Amino acid sequence: MSDQVLLSARGLTKRFGAVTVVDDVTFDVARGEVLGILGPNGAGKTTLFNLISGDHAANGGELSLDGSHLQAEPPFKRCQRGIGRTYQVPQPFGDMTAFENLMVPAMLSAKMKEAEASDYCAGILADCGLLARANTLAGGLTLLDRKRLELARALAGKPKLLLLDEIAGGLTDAEGAELVELIRRLRDRGVTIIWIEHVLHALMAVADRVLVLNFGVKIAEGTPDTVMQDPEVQRVYMGIEA
Ligand SMILES: Nc1ncnc2c1ncn2[C@@H]1O[C@H](COP(=O)(O)OP(=O)(O)OP(=O)(O)O)[C@@H](O)[C@H]1O
CATH class of the missing domain: 3.40.50.300 (P-loop containing nucleotide triphosphate hydrolases)
Structure with missing residues (x-):
């Protein structure tokens, strides 16, 4: 191959x-x-x-x-x-914050230590427009933010x-254009x-x-x-x- x-x-x-x-x-x-x-x-x-x-x-x-x-x-x-994925119906841990939702795959799938995972997840929250929601419980996010979190969670596992x-x-339209830009950036980083x-x-x-x-x-x-x-x-x- x-x-x-x-x-x-x-x-x-x-x-x-x-x-x-x-x-x-x-x-x-x-x-x-x-x-x-x-x-x-x-x-x-x-x-x-x-x-x-x-x-x-x-x-x-x-x-x-x-x-x-x-x-x-x-x-x-x-x-x-x-391999990382999103689901059509977002499936976050509702009683954990947005940040904690990212720490799980960062530490369990990507095997990062806590300090590295913490920096990495903060970067992803920023990329996905969720930094201001870092400490919000996932169950309390709007649908749009839950969709953003779904993508952020998939990224937190450092997928190839x-x-x-x-x-x-x-x-x-503006949010769609932002999403396209984010996907281009991910591809440019080798994903x-x-x-x-x-x-x-x-x-x-x-x-x-x-x-x-x-x-x-x-x-x-x-x-x-x-x-x-x-x-x-x-x-x-x-x-x-x-
Ligand atoms: N667990 C399941 N048990 C039985 N049938 C299923 C199951 N999952 C999907 N299907 C059926 O398989 C077919 C394909 O479904 P799938 O969800 O993969 O389509 P899709 O192309 O993703 O559709 P959409 O664009 O609506 O999301 C459908 O007929 C669906 O009803």
């Missing part, structure tokens, strides 16, 4: 009962790349993330990170190997591969990103490549321009008939 490849997925398959929701999906993610994932509701995008993070076990296929297999690793091991699941929804997003203009502003799923099947993969001009993508995702 090329040294350029960070994550490799081969024939990934997930079934729920008789329904195949991720169907023989193969793709690579290069180091330092932002790969966008598009597809209609129910296409299998979040399930694909669950297979990568280990929240769900695959029924078939192979996954490797940095050239070594992931399938047998439980989710916490995958975090320690450098960051999985972002629809983090731009509900943001104002590889896979981003599921329905807010197309945000995704297209930063994605190097895009992969499109429909009914669990990969129907297109390529540069944003190429993919958006693909007649099948236009039909499936945008309802445009040729």
